[in-house]
Amino acid sequence: MNISAIWIRRPVMTILIVVSLLFFGVVSYRQLPVDFLPNVDYPTIQVKASLPGASPETMASSVALPLEKQFSTIDGVDSMSSSNTTGSTTITITFSLSRNIDSAAQDVSSAISAAQKRLPANMPSPPSYVKTNPAEQPIMYYVFTSKTMTMPQVQDYVETSVLPALSSVEGVSQAQIFGSQRYAVRLRMDPDRMAARNVGIDEVTTALEKGNVNLPGGTLSGPSIAYSVDSTGQLMKATDYNKLVVSYRNGNPIRIQDIGQATDSTENEFMHRSLITSKGRSDGVFVAISKQPGANAVQIAKDVRNKMAMVQGAIPKGINVTLLYDRSQFIQASVKDVQLTLLLTIFLVIAVVFTFLGSLRATLIPGITVPLSLVGTFAVMKLAGFSLNNISLMSLTLAAGFVVDDAVVVMENIVRRVEAGETPREAAFAGSREIGFTVLSMTLSLVVVFVPILFMSGIVGRLFNEFAVSITAAILLSGFISLTLTPMMCAYILKHRNGKTQAGRFVRVSERVFERAIRFYGRTLALSLAHPRKVLAFTLSVFLLAGFLFTRIDKGFIPSQDMDMFIIRTQGNDRSSFDYLASHQRELDRIIAKEPDIKGALSVVGTPTYNKGFMFVTLKDRAERKESVDQIIARLRPEINSIPGLRAFPYNPPPITIGSRQTFGVGQYTLTSPDLNLLAKAAAAMENRMRTLPGLTDVNSSLELRTPKIILDIDRDKASALGLTADQIQDALYSSYADRLVTTIYTPSNEYDVYLDLGKSFQSDPSVLSRLYVKAASGTLVPLSTITKQREVLSSLSVNHSGQLPAATITYNLKPGYALGTAADEIRSAAQKILPAGVTGFFEGNTSAFQSSFANMGFLLFVTIFIIYVVLGILYESFIHPVTILTALPLAGAGALIFLMLFHMELDIYSYVGIIMLVGIVKKNGIMMIDFALELAKKKGLSSRDSIYEACQIRFRPIMMTTMAAVFGTLPIALGFGTGGESRQPLGVAVVGGLIFSQFLTLYVTPVFYVWFDQMQQKLAKKRENLSPQG
Template sequence: MSMYQLAVRRPVAIGMVFLAIIVFGVFSFTRLPVDLFPEIEAPVITVITTYPGVAAQEIERNVTEELEDVLSTIPNLEEIRSESLDNSSIITLELDWGIDMLEASDDVRDAVSRARQQLPDDIDEPIIQKFDAGAIPIMIFAVTAEESYHELETILDDDLVASLNRVPGVGAVNLFGTPVQEIQVQIDPVQFEAYNLDIDRVSDIIGAENVSVPAGRLDIGVSSYNLRTNTEFADEREIGDVVVAYDEGRAVYLHEVASIRTEYEDETSLSRVNRGRGVAVTINKQSDANTVTVANDLHERLPEIQDRLPDDVEVSVLLDTSEFISGAINNLSSVILYAIMFVILVVFVFLHRWRATIIIAVTIPVSLVMGFIYLALTGSTLNIISLSSLAIALGMVVDDAIVVLENVMKRLEAGDDPSGAAVRGAREVFTAVVASTLTVVAVFLPLTFVSGMMGFWFRELGFIVVVTVVTSTLSALMLTPMLASVLMNHKDDQKKRSRAVQFFVSSFSKGFGALENAYGRAVRWSIRRRKTVIAGALGIFAFTLAMIPVIGTEFMPVSDNNQVQLEAELATGRSLEFTEQVIYELEEIITEEVPELRNMSIRAGGTGMGGANPVYQINGNLQLVTLDERDRSVFEIAEVLRERVEKVPEINHLQIEAGGGGAGSPRPIEVNIIGRDFEQTGVIANNLIDSMRTIEGVRDPRRSRGDDRPEFELNLDREKLAGSGLNSASVSNIVRGTMDGLVATQFRRDGHEYDVLVRYRDEDRHSLTSLEQVSVMTPDGRQVRVSDLGHINEVMTPPNIERFNRERFVSVTAGLHDRPLSDAVDDIRDQISQMDIPDDVEIEYGGDIEGQEEGFSGLLLVLVLSLVLVYIVMAGQFESFRDPLVIMFSIPFSFTGVFLALLITGTSLSVIGMLGAVILVGIVVKNAIVLIDYIRLLQGQGMKVFDSIIEAGKMRLRPVLMTTLTTVLAMFPLALALGEGAEMWQPMAISVIGGLSFSTLITLGLIPVMYAIFHRKRIAAE
């Protein structure tokens, strides 16, 4: 017994099965966490090594190169990048996708251990970090204050951080930019020398006196007591009372040679929020938490926290990633709802029966909820990839039901009873339905084999579409016949129609009947003029090839995520006070030019990954109101802002980025210049930047290596050091401690810890003379000045040194506005070809240029594999080699429609657009399969080949047009790209709409002709 016979005979049982699927699907949907993208474990491991007080070139030679030598031998290594900065080395390892990252981390840890003996003894232990998407904050609060500004760290620790940590799903809360108190021990160098002291020794003494350690046990009678030695400092006075030396039997106290006071750390950064001084509070969620739920709970907690804070302390939301996520998810949900409405409308217009429309409509929720079940079973999230996958599948899930129900209705109109019509109608199209579904599977399954980050996205997309389409096929072959046998009676709907509806139905039926007859005549004419039709088809295909160079290409569309990023660099060496004045000017410009501004944060200096940012570098983040609240896009706002900021004379380098939130980069252009010589690669990079500024659409070209900056270099005389019993390391430590200070211990007060910093007084450490006068104690107790051990030179050094696969390089990156990436890259290649590049310098392209090449090559491989699999499926289903070839002729002309649609809409061909072209392979053949299958069915009933072609064309015209319209209209809301995150899928929707529409016209005209050509001998014999 076939599945459709079983469904018709047991309607209640089958109905309950599909009802259970819907219930389980709805239950799964309510439990799905919401996020922007699927959780991705990127195969990236970073090794960070800190070496305080050492310049970038020394870091490269003594740390980075040593580590690279061993790290380059680990298994599954794809590429290795490094950046050597002052005080730190950052090495990034990119491994093969899909490997066990725990095992890879162990391999890296073992390699670092092997290299440890070659590294300097006084470096900090290397830190090994795996890429963690959870390390990216989901929210950032801005806290501003006036009188309470300097107490913010204590206030926020007590009243904000603790409260936020109690919110379910919050993983970590961190403060950035808060003024930090410390206990400063400011040494008088004259007194120090008088008592023959040095900073290392005093720092050790202070640390040794501030302890609380176990001292054993004491048994007294039958009782036993723990002993503890507790000499922790209770206040600053006790620190000053520490004995640091003896002078002729008299104790010398610390307060005699230094002043002890509570101060704030030296200001090396400036943080401003909404034109006031402020700090940032970042919130990270737990890995399994729902981003939107956590953000909503944080918003609810905020008023309660605000009430507990001092009146002048104000907390505001600086960044909330859940807004973009919610906007994107809601937008896609609306897209799906609109698509469902369009699909139902098309079905009703063509079938003009409410019962038939309801039967088709039931297929939609049954299929879609199976996608939710799949997400729940695989532990995935509800994100823009999964929802977009459902939107893509939506137009296809009703195709099979339309084909089945349309044929059932023909059997009803022919006089069959509902049960007989349901069984016979399903049987006649069974082969076509199964074959068309298998072709969709043959296209989407290969997507799951794409490698890299795109592979993770395509994998979820491929599996969800396959699951929903297979479910829709089962529904079409079981639920649709069952419902048709119960609900359908070709006279019932007619009895209840109003005159207006009856007039519409009658007019539509007459009009469509005339269209069928006209189409039949057109097919007859085409078959008799086969050469003319083939020549026209070849001309169209030649036109397709000619369009390819005209359409620009790009990697991925960039989304309007309501943010603009600004980075401005002043002249090297500018002070924080000078930078602050420039920030005031920038704030004025931004306020004037961006009325859509919601929040603004600007920062100079501070610490980043691996080291400190220079105080002459300004970083700004502008958070705008949502897209539906403004008339301008972030890209337009960025252009206007750039025109004003470029005129600020103090800014040497400017970089303004708009948008993000997807795989595409706001700075898609990256040219890597690989060479050992700093000066040589620097000149080439500067020349390239000058050339790129003249290229249309290119914005803010900038090189990755900063300008050389002045540095004082202390050159020690090894002979003099040896004569004094000293070495370079010990003298360097003394100098560093004198200038920057040494943290001797931590002082506890009121539940908070403060560093105790030992260093010279401010007036004794801000000149070259002060540096030269620093005293170093020799092992025999003598004091030797630094000036007696060496000399000081001023040199120019690079602030950072980058390496790629163990070779030095410098990259030039740039943004792009209103121009295809391929066109800009062609111009850049032309400019580089005119430059004099030495033989020992290589030019390579990275960023979106590299991503585009990898994405296109991966999808091209999928396309070829899909074509082969589609042919194999059809050949096996039809038991024929020729008929599948006829069907395959519909595919090339879908690409014509793709290129035409992209050209008309001014859209570049991106990886997502090409994905649409690949998807079309599985969609366009469905119409041809329906047509060819019916031709074969009629021939099996004894009809002649020529007549079967004409008759099948007329009989299958309605389902072909219906399935085409449902898919096209389902994609239409995506193509409009209205709302957050919609830009990402717009090229794919445009590709599918254009390709399917054009291919349908070609299918209806060319496929009958090609079938006649392949069977011309039989036609001639008849």
């Protein structure tokens, strides 16, 4: 049966079908969204709850734990963690990838309602939740600054006028202010003046709650006119609160201004935001813009910039707008460079084919297969909902190197017949029929290589799903074109050669070179076939070498990438206050401001706790810098770490974030235990041990029981005798030191909170607690010092949970040149020696994903080889021939590992996928040799040795053409060409190294195995014949 015959006979049909494929591919390409990486929708929900003034321990036990118990009953919860700081709880629930985020959100809402009755009654509002995706980071940051307006005024304008406009842009998930500092009124009470006037703090609270109201007044309805009724029940400004009467003493009113002062302030005084540039430092309001899953990042950024240009016309003159970071520019540059790499690859592949064939006509035929296969793949990508991103375009770039293979094999077989004297049409029919099964075997066996990737689980499976589908589509299309368009074009485009036809000079030179190469190959192949044991021993040694190299090579997860930005986490010393950290971070601001490669930075003090900070640093474009982001970090680290009293942790965040904990480094090792004290000791010991590991830097623990805390032990007998309860004492402390939200101001466009506490001079030292009074039932003010005793203990500013257990996360960064796999092994070894019974340790984030990915990769490689064996066994109806074809795999694997180690690269996810690709590529050589040898043995009755010898010589040219096309097609990736090329480079190096190393060896190893297996079969057949009973 000749599949190609109908396509050769009906050229118009063939051309129209191919043109249709080209048309739909081009249309689909123009509609594909553009993004950095494939959409990885990690279903995650974040729940937040607040209880102002509550300690981290209280938040963990009374707020987080009841919620966590309810959330643990929800179906599909993959992991759950919580972070509890003073007055705040954040619970992050990550669901399995198969769980629908909308139905999960409904379950979370129901669980919050069920837990409500167990939560503290004085929480200002019920817990809220939001759907998030930790893998999706904001694509843009805008900064709003002003020299004439306060930051609360700027934020108020941004909230009411800018955010709604940006949120309305199609594809924008949310536009939110990073580190809110909204306007608020603060009432600072003076306990000395209150005591002098016999006013208790509870009286102030009551007066504020009842003195500022916003209730409906109703209506008056007469015979002809109706009136609405309202009153000035609200106090709108700080000056209004100063005049509020709290109580009367001896008939005289006591106002707020008599016992304290109301001031215009912000919701969070323990947070400060600054924009850092070479021009200096200025306060700012930062807006982060995130996109919806699957949306076009480049188009969204363009629409946002256009919308901002429209909004800026209405922005008050005192407000300046700066675009601090636009990730779409990096995405655009990266995708554009991958597209250029793809075009360069196509050119190199066609150049290789021309070099081997020496004819423009002959080169055109397989050359047209490459763009047709790739353009047609865009239609498949559109139907599958994919985007143009680094992964999908990388798959097409790799595909360009071997989608030409099928067409080359078909055309070369036809050309060989034309050179033997057949007409192009005769050669097209006969050659396509002769080679059709080989092409089908090559295509199907290559496609099945990528099938296991489609079933990979976890984040890596999501990441490489587009890769596998896109490259599979390209391979299937190339096989289709090779069996349809290629023979048809050969029949009508190739010239008939006869004795009078004079070949061109280039062709003559090319043919002489290949004739010499074939003769040399024939001699060396004969030598190999004459010494099979040596070849078999060599193959076994290479197999063992591959296994040894696999155990020795450094292993990583996803290569770091220069995305024109990096992050610095900061932390004060154990006893530092917000003011202390703010003053020391200004020194860091100065270091960053003077760095010439830095474009700007967002500097925040007071997040997630008052003695921690954060800096988002943006760099000039990579083309404008001599140093990479990792080199800049390495150069700045000593100067940053020299700032006294400040611990700084700079790092280059990975291209994709796994896990949602806010950490101080790229690596996370978490300890859990039901015993918090045991956990704290284990965390401290583990942190100290990890600091001694040679490849780690910036080691830091989230649980540090070194922060001073004042405990007031209540003398309940004395308090009761004076008519006081623990609730009254706690309430007085809450009103004095906990930023108590006492009332709210409502305006037509916004709402603002009113907070109560003591003046700053009464919050600076524990001794001021003795000046606080609590009002007894008798009306007498009782000094707090008479009914309580102070003691100081050490605590942590945050209490974390993992699952429902107290947890401590130790974060770390890797020193340059140190592998993630090596670090993980050393940390695991240290944990086995240090952690006591009752404490469990495990990796989170990228390290956890790395471990699970590599645990599955070995099995994935085995499944890939098994599926190829099954397919080849079915095609050849043989148990032995598939093994013969697969003997090249250890050679390719060893070559890939040797080249990776030679260029000091890690075996990461990208390079591992490259090795899996090699399984499909290198076995093509074996198929071409074995398939032809079997045909010769069948037709001519040749021995296995003679048939494989002749087949190898006949197939030498197409084998060399296809392999060199794959090598040169992958070469631009191996060279790290273009923006972000450093992440793709390991895959290219693995493929190129594996092909180069295995190419020449398989030309000898596969024939020897073919003969050896055939001889074994003959011996077994003779034994069975001798053992059979004589008839």
